[in-house]
Structure formats: C-alpha cells, structure tokens
Amino acid sequence: MKYNFYAGPAILPHEVIEASASAVLDFEGTGLSLLEISHRSKEFVSVMDEAISLVKSLLNINDDYAVIFLGGGASTQFSMVPINLLHAGRKAAYVDTGTWASKAIKDGKVYGDIEVIASSKDKNYSYIPKEFQINPDFQYLHLTSNNTIYGTQYKEFPVTDVPIVCDMSSDIFSRPIDINRFDLIYAGAQKNLGPAGTTLVIVKKSALTKSSGSIGAMLDYNNHINGASMYNTPPVFPVFVSMLTLRWLVKNGGIEAIQRKNDAKSSLLYAELDRNSLFYNSISREDRSDMNVSFHLYNTELDDVFLTRCKEAGCIGLAGHRSVGGFRTSIYNAMSIEGVQVLTEVMKDFEDSHG
Amino acid sequence: MKYNFYAGPAILPHEVIEASASAVLDFEGTGLSLLEISHRSKEFVSVMDEAISLVKSLLNINDDYAVIFLGGGASTQFSMVPINLLHAGRKAAYVDTGTWASKAIKDGKVYGDIEVIASSKDKNYSYIPKEFQINPDFQYLHLTSNNTIYGTQYKEFPVTDVPIVCDMSSDIFSRPIDINRFDLIYAGAQKNLGPAGTTLVIVKKSALTKSSGSIGAMLDYNNHINGASMYNTPPVFPVFVSMLTLRWLVKNGGIEAIQRKNDAKSSLLYAELDRNSLFYNSISREDRSDMNVSFHLYNTELDDVFLTRCKEAGCIGLAGHRSVGGFRTSIYNAMSIEGVQVLTEVMKDFEDSHG
Missing domain, CATH: 3.90.1150.10 (Aspartate Aminotransferase, domain 1)
Incomplete structure (x- = not known):
C-alpha cells in the first residue's frame, strides 16, 4: 500500500483512477476512447455540464456567478485576472504570502497598478498577515488562500467591502466558501479537483465590464463563459477526471x-x-x-x-x-x-x- | 470495429490508448497513477524530455529552435504569437484561409499592426490563395497550413524572406517540414499528436527579442523554454499520451x-x-x-x-x-x-x- x-x-480517489482508466479504453460504451472522441459529442458535453453543475452545487454558487473550466494551469490566471478585472486608473491590492502570491504580484504589475498591502516575507512566509488596512478604493484584493510550499492557510478572510480575488488552488473543495465575499476564485485542478491540465474559474459576471476588443479571445473570460467552457477545445480528459472527483466528493x-x-x-x-x-x-x-x-x-x-x-x-x-x-x-x-x-x-x- | x-x-493508435490506460492505473511500476505523480518526479521529467527529443528528431529540428509543450489549446497562440514576436512599429502579414486563420487575425489586431494580404473568403475558403506579394518589411507571415473545416492544405509554402509563423494544428507530423522556413510553428495536440490539453510550440530562439518585463509570465515563451516546459505544472497526462504517439510514429x-x-x-x-x-x-x-x-x-x-x-x-x-x-x-x-x-x-x- x-x-x-x-x-x-x-492523490486522487482510487475509484476515480479506475473509472478514468476504463474511460480511456472505452468511453460510455461508445466503442471509442475518451481520448479520441469529439468534445462536441453529446457524451462529452454532458460531462462538462455535469462538472460545472457539481461545482455550483458543492460550493453553493448562485447565478450571479459563472463557472468555467479552462485549459492549462492556474498561473495563467496571474495575468488573466488583472487583464479582465483591473481598469485603467484603478488600483488592486495584493497580499504576499509566498511564492505563488509573489508570482501573481509580478504579473499584476505587468498589466496594472498593483499595491502590495501586506507581506509575511519577513518571516519566510510562516504566517498570514492580518493587521492591515484595505483602502475601499481598491478594485479588488488578491489573496492566496492556502500556501502549499509553507503550509499556511487563511482561516478567515479579511472583512472588507473590496471584492476578493482568491487563488484557491490548494484548498478549494476542502471547506465551505461564502461565495458572496469573492469576485473571482481560481484553482488549478491538480490538488483536490483532478489531474494537471485544467483550471477552474468562478467569477461574478457583473465584475466583467471591460470591453472585449482589448483582450485576446482566449484571455477573455467572457468568451469562455459564452462558450460554456467550449469556446475552444477543452482539455477533455482532465475535465472528465475532475468531474469524477466531484462526483466522489458528493457521494462522500x-x-x-x-x-x-x-x-x-x-x-x-x-x-x-x-x-x-x-x-x-x-x-x-x-x-x-x-x-x-x-x-x-x-x-x-x-x-x-x-x-x-x-x-x-x-x-x-x-x-x-x-x-x-x-x-x-x-x-x-x-x-x-x-x-x-x-x-x-x-x-x-x-x-x-x-x- | x-x-x-x-x-x-x-483517432489515436490503439496501442497508445492501451498504454495510456495502463499508466493511469500504475505508472512505470511506481504503484501510483500517472494522474497523481509529481511532475517533478524523475519518471515524468523523463517523459517530457523524451517527448521534446522525439519532436526534434522526427522533424529534423536543429538547435536554433526550442521545442515546448504548453498547457491548453492552440487558440491561445493567436495572442501569444503577436505578444512575443511583433514589435511596435512593425507589421505582420496574415493570410485568411478560414475560421482558424480568421481567429488568428482577430487576436493579432488586438496586439499589433496586422495586414491581411490574401484571403479565400470570396469562395468560402475552397482554395489556398497564391497570387500575392509579400513586402519584405513584414516582421512575419502568418499561415494556417491545413484548414480542417474546409479541407484545404498548403502543398508548398510561399517563397519569401519574411519568416513564416504557421498554425500546423491539423497536419503537423503528417509530412516533412523544412524548419528553416519558419520562425514559429504551433499545433494543438488533438489531431496527429495526442489528446486535447496540450499545445506544441517550435520557435526560433533568435526571434524572441522582446523584453520579458512587458509580458505576463505564462504568456512569455522564454519562461517556458527556460523551464524546459516545466515553468508551471504541465498537463502531465496529455503530454504523456503525446510522447507515446510520437514513439508509435517512430516505430512505424x-x-x-x-x-x-x-x-x-x-x-x-x-x-x-x-x-x-x-x-x-x-x-x-x-x-x-x-x-x-x-x-x-x-x-x-x-x-x-x-x-x-x-x-x-x-x-x-x-x-x-x-x-x-x-x-x-x-x-x-x-x-x-x-x-x-x-x-x-x-x-x-x-x-x-x-x-
């Protein structure tokens, strides 16, 4: 063992691994591998729909929010978040709680006006900063809920009227979320959700007010929302395994x-x-x-x-x-x-x- | 049948599908699924290295070029190409041969000065335009080598001193390439290379002269090259299946x-x-x-x-x-x-x- x-x-649940291997050999009795079936086939469209629906029901996400599965890793969100959310003339606040937060900050600075309002770098990221003021003028506050490398985690999120954007890659689906506190949550699949290759984004639709003409199509959340996560060919297998993992979570x-x-x-x-x-x-x-x-x-x-x-x-x-x-x-x-x-x-x- | x-x-080779299913259950005798193993494990690093090496040997790619596997689909390249290659004050030429070429053009216009120098839209993309001039001042010429929806394909690429950037998503690995004609080739995996979820990029290193400070980390080819396709967590399973498919191609x-x-x-x-x-x-x-x-x-x-x-x-x-x-x-x-x-x-x- x-x-x-x-x-x-x-680690993924053993029954998820077995069902995934089985779908690679024959997907839903189609006589074809999951790897060689069209993402537009009714069998896979139903997988994507179920994955999105399971995310919504497990996390109590209301219709003000859209749930999308993107191809690739969460690190791309370090750019997509400011590209989609941060307007010219506005500032965003970031808290530096380690390697991944620092990378989000670095990309934030490429695309907008970013202020690091707190950091735990002074003690090698061994704590979560709590004593800080959040100017209500910030467009959003970016946090990293769980810091995989150091082993720190927000037990409570800061109380503020500034909408929170949160990288929950390493603790999403581990505990309840009050979705109304957040404008956007993102998470790479490869911890609690599934294998590497897909990233979950939960975004408040009303936060997406930028003109789409200024953003490349694949970097624009609206295209993925309007396409129901099928704007382009999605990462079929990683989404399927994620769906199975969410089913397992419901069953348990x-x-x-x-x-x-x-x-x-x-x-x-x-x-x-x-x-x-x-x-x-x-x-x-x-x-x-x-x-x-x-x-x-x-x-x-x-x-x-x-x-x-x-x-x-x-x-x-x-x-x-x-x-x-x-x-x-x-x-x-x-x-x-x-x-x-x-x-x-x-x-x-x-x-x-x-x- | x-x-x-x-x-x-x-479609993927049957032996690739069987070996993929087997690795989902137990990867290389590790007692773990390929889906739950670290991408930094020596077993997976060896998969990535072999995949890159097989691309290079199959297509005769010399050391002027870097080969990288990215997460997500080829559509992201419609933005990454102009972001990384097209300098301010320079223009790029695009040929419109259908839906995917049009999408590349649309994103190109977001990020730079783009000129559509030829199009076959007049006859519903039923041919490849050939009679056009290419101003030597263009920074690159963007082509789509095979047009999946219509069924057209460049049999010869235009003869020009302008470096060619080519979307080869639907015909890469189907025929030889003279790599020296290209500054960049990209291809989503899900036709000849593997399952959905990864995109291959072959890029001439000397073409990457933009300052990295102006590009978000994940959108910057240099980071992926320097990280040997492990700058972030790669799409482990899609890369593995692609490697197996390339092995199959060599064997055949x-x-x-x-x-x-x-x-x-x-x-x-x-x-x-x-x-x-x-x-x-x-x-x-x-x-x-x-x-x-x-x-x-x-x-x-x-x-x-x-x-x-x-x-x-x-x-x-x-x-x-x-x-x-x-x-x-x-x-x-x-x-x-x-x-x-x-x-x-x-x-x-x-x-x-x-x-």
Missing part, C-alpha cells in the same frame, strides 16, 4: 463531511508534531494549513533516514520544498485518515529509535 | 513513411469522390487536404441516409462542419488504409443503391 503525500499533482457527503475528515487528519498530524520531541512545525499556530503540513527535524542530519523510514512504510512525496527544507505532508481530500495514522506511527517509532 | 473520422479530438517508420500512408489514403478517397456520380468535392484540386477531405452529395436529401449507412459500417464522425455542410472525413496519421477502404466501399454501394 502506498500513501501519496505529493503536493500536486496529488460533500464539503461539510470532507471538512470534518480534513480537520481530523490535520489535527492528528499537528498533535503528533507538537508531542514528538524530534520534530517541530514553524508555522504560526492559528495559520496552520489543513492541506499542507510542513515540519522539520531538529537534527537535520536525520532527514534522509526519516525519509527512508517513511518510504519503507509506504509514505511517499514527503520532501519539503527546497525554499523551506524539511518535510511537507500534503493531506488533500483523497488522503485517508489511515494514511496519516501510518505516518504518525512512523514518527512515533522514529522518536523511540532516535529520541 | 469502429472507424473514427472525427476532426479532433481524433517516421515522417516519410507516414506521408506515404497518408498519400495512399487521401488518393483512394479523392479517386472515389471523382469517380462516384453521387458525390463531389468542391475544393480547388491542387489544394486538397490530405488530412481532412470534405465532400457533398449532389442530392442533399440523401445526407441522413448516407450517414446512417456509414454508421452501420462502423464509420463515425463524418458530418461536415455546419459552415460548409455535407461530409468531412478526417484521415489523420492513426487512421488505417482499411478504414478508408471501408468508407469508399460504402460510397460505392450507395451509388449502386441510389444512383
């Missing part, structure tokens, strides 16, 4: 049930980290992520030995990102509580043998 | 062998169209595409009857695009000569019963 703690592309009780499971997993792991004398977690306690748990050995000479122990127990993908070192445990929706139990047992045994 | 004549996403003799096969298929089909008294093809004879063969029944009242006959014989995906009507046969690399033989037999039988 393997326990996959990769940060992304990441939806967002509230998965949040309870995610709480249980992260609580178990943080409790062991706080108890175990060999390890520590350097993230501000109230900002600890429920999706990515970063930790270190006090004695870094034991790093490789610990990784080997983990691997022997079937736990893989635990090396920390090079910018923070140590270890990182990604415990997305599809990770079982058993996986985390196995890992904490390894940590306990490691304390017994090296403590 | 099904014969898949869809225009794209389109490479570009010259596939060109002979493609010639044989299109010759067989056009010969039957020219012989059969019920059907006609309205494309200028010297511009007939070897990839997409469009045709009509003189008696359009028989259209549905003919499509039913085709379906009974296992031939699917034959309805023409709504802008031209009639029928369209896409005979990409993976289509067997047998598939075309079955179709021409149906046409002969149809003449016997309805002639």
Whole structure:
C-alpha cells in the first residue's frame, strides 16, 4: 500500500483512477476512447455540464456567478485576472504570502497598478498577515488562500467591502466558501479537483465590464463563459477526471463531511508534531494549513533516514520544498485518515529509535 | 470495429490508448497513477524530455529552435504569437484561409499592426490563395497550413524572406517540414499528436527579442523554454499520451513513411469522390487536404441516409462542419488504409443503391 503525500499533482480517489482508466479504453460504451472522441459529442458535453453543475452545487454558487473550466494551469490566471478585472486608473491590492502570491504580484504589475498591502516575507512566509488596512478604493484584493510550499492557510478572510480575488488552488473543495465575499476564485485542478491540465474559474459576471476588443479571445473570460467552457477545445480528459472527483466528493457527503475528515487528519498530524520531541512545525499556530503540513527535524542530519523510514512504510512525496527544507505532508481530500495514522506511527517509532 | 473520422479530438493508435490506460492505473511500476505523480518526479521529467527529443528528431529540428509543450489549446497562440514576436512599429502579414486563420487575425489586431494580404473568403475558403506579394518589411507571415473545416492544405509554402509563423494544428507530423522556413510553428495536440490539453510550440530562439518585463509570465515563451516546459505544472497526462504517439510514429517508420500512408489514403478517397456520380468535392484540386477531405452529395436529401449507412459500417464522425455542410472525413496519421477502404466501399454501394 502506498500513501501519496505529493503536493500536486496529488492523490486522487482510487475509484476515480479506475473509472478514468476504463474511460480511456472505452468511453460510455461508445466503442471509442475518451481520448479520441469529439468534445462536441453529446457524451462529452454532458460531462462538462455535469462538472460545472457539481461545482455550483458543492460550493453553493448562485447565478450571479459563472463557472468555467479552462485549459492549462492556474498561473495563467496571474495575468488573466488583472487583464479582465483591473481598469485603467484603478488600483488592486495584493497580499504576499509566498511564492505563488509573489508570482501573481509580478504579473499584476505587468498589466496594472498593483499595491502590495501586506507581506509575511519577513518571516519566510510562516504566517498570514492580518493587521492591515484595505483602502475601499481598491478594485479588488488578491489573496492566496492556502500556501502549499509553507503550509499556511487563511482561516478567515479579511472583512472588507473590496471584492476578493482568491487563488484557491490548494484548498478549494476542502471547506465551505461564502461565495458572496469573492469576485473571482481560481484553482488549478491538480490538488483536490483532478489531474494537471485544467483550471477552474468562478467569477461574478457583473465584475466583467471591460470591453472585449482589448483582450485576446482566449484571455477573455467572457468568451469562455459564452462558450460554456467550449469556446475552444477543452482539455477533455482532465475535465472528465475532475468531474469524477466531484462526483466522489458528493457521494462522500460533500464539503461539510470532507471538512470534518480534513480537520481530523490535520489535527492528528499537528498533535503528533507538537508531542514528538524530534520534530517541530514553524508555522504560526492559528495559520496552520489543513492541506499542507510542513515540519522539520531538529537534527537535520536525520532527514534522509526519516525519509527512508517513511518510504519503507509506504509514505511517499514527503520532501519539503527546497525554499523551506524539511518535510511537507500534503493531506488533500483523497488522503485517508489511515494514511496519516501510518505516518504518525512512523514518527512515533522514529522518536523511540532516535529520541 | 469502429472507424473514427472525427476532426479532433481524433483517432489515436490503439496501442497508445492501451498504454495510456495502463499508466493511469500504475505508472512505470511506481504503484501510483500517472494522474497523481509529481511532475517533478524523475519518471515524468523523463517523459517530457523524451517527448521534446522525439519532436526534434522526427522533424529534423536543429538547435536554433526550442521545442515546448504548453498547457491548453492552440487558440491561445493567436495572442501569444503577436505578444512575443511583433514589435511596435512593425507589421505582420496574415493570410485568411478560414475560421482558424480568421481567429488568428482577430487576436493579432488586438496586439499589433496586422495586414491581411490574401484571403479565400470570396469562395468560402475552397482554395489556398497564391497570387500575392509579400513586402519584405513584414516582421512575419502568418499561415494556417491545413484548414480542417474546409479541407484545404498548403502543398508548398510561399517563397519569401519574411519568416513564416504557421498554425500546423491539423497536419503537423503528417509530412516533412523544412524548419528553416519558419520562425514559429504551433499545433494543438488533438489531431496527429495526442489528446486535447496540450499545445506544441517550435520557435526560433533568435526571434524572441522582446523584453520579458512587458509580458505576463505564462504568456512569455522564454519562461517556458527556460523551464524546459516545466515553468508551471504541465498537463502531465496529455503530454504523456503525446510522447507515446510520437514513439508509435517512430516505430512505424517516421515522417516519410507516414506521408506515404497518408498519400495512399487521401488518393483512394479523392479517386472515389471523382469517380462516384453521387458525390463531389468542391475544393480547388491542387489544394486538397490530405488530412481532412470534405465532400457533398449532389442530392442533399440523401445526407441522413448516407450517414446512417456509414454508421452501420462502423464509420463515425463524418458530418461536415455546419459552415460548409455535407461530409468531412478526417484521415489523420492513426487512421488505417482499411478504414478508408471501408468508407469508399460504402460510397460505392450507395451509388449502386441510389444512383
């Protein structure tokens, strides 16, 4: 048995993987592979419709918002957000909570007037900045809800009248969202939603007031909305696997049930980290992520030995990102509580043998 | 037996489909699905490297050029090409040979000074314009090598000192290319290369002279080149299937062998169209595409009857695009000569019963 703690592309439910492999061989009894069927076929149009409908129902998204699946990764949104939302003469506020937020800021500056109103760079992004003013004149406030590399997460979003734009790539579908707080949410699929190759965008239709003539067709959200995510050929297979993953989520009780499971997993792991004398977690306690748990050995000479122990127990993908070192445990929706139990047992045994 | 004549996403070799399904279940004996493995794992890095290397060797691409796999569809290139290549104060020439060329032109106008120097719109795109002058001052000449909807194809590219930028989405890997004629070639994967979700770009490195500060990171070819197609998380599965398809092409003799096969298929089909008294093809004879063969029944009242006959014989995906009507046969690399033989037999039988 393997326990996959990769940060992304990441673990998917086993039944989703089996159904995906089966559709590659024969899609819905058509006698054709899902890979070679027209995206305009009624069978695939129904997949896209169901994927969009599942996103709306799981996250309680009302009709003020459009839901679209785009080709490619979330990083393209770092450009598309200011291109579509930020008007000349207006400013947008960004909070810098790490690598991905910084990349959003860099692209924001290419396309508009951007102000970084808060940052946790001073402590290597080990906390979420909270004490800052938000000028009501900002057109939007850009946040990164969960910081995969560091293991921080907004537990509450700032209270402000400025509409929030949020990169939720690594924690969407892990907990409820009050959609009315947001003008736009985006997320690359490859954590809680599906495999790499598609990006989900949820956008308030009334926020899209720019003239389309100034934006290339594929960079204009309106074209994708009007085309029901079929303005161009969509990434058929990644969308299909995402749809299956959303079905799995519904079958397993939806967002509230998965949040309870995610709480249980992260609580178990943080409790062991706080108890175990060999390890520590350097993230501000109230900002600890429920999706990515970063930790270190006090004695870094034991790093490789610990990784080997983990691997022997079937736990893989635990090396920390090079910018923070140590270890990182990604415990997305599809990770079982058993996986985390196995890992904490390894940590306990490691304390017994090296403590 | 099904014969898949869809225009794209389109037929893939059966062995590629089987190996893809198998990798979804267990990738390279890792015990993990290809869908849930890190794109930075040595197993996937090796897939990306092999895919790039196969493109280079199959098309004889020298080191003046970079080969990259991007996420999403080819339509994004309609913007990325002028954004990256067209300098202020310079003009680019575009030839309008149909729907996709027109879309490239529309986006070109958003980002630069574009001149449409030739068009076949006057005859519903049934030919490739040839009699036109190309001012040597143009920064590039944009062409669409094969026009999927209409069934036209450049057999020779215009002779000019202006560097050519070419959308080869529907005929790349079907015939040899003299790379030195081009500054940039792009192609969505979902015809001859793989499934939907990735786009191949081949670009002359010396053509990328714009300052990167003016381009959003994901829209800047240089970032993808410097990141070896891993600047962001690539569309892992579509790239893997593309790599398998390129391996299949090598195993089957490479570009010259596939060109002979493609010639044989299109010759067989056009010969039957020219012989059969019920059907006609309205494309200028010297511009007939070897990839997409469009045709009509003189008696359009028989259209549905003919499509039913085709379906009974296992031939699917034959309805023409709504802008031209009639029928369209896409005979990409993976289509067997047998598939075309079955179709021409149906046409002969149809003449016997309805002639």
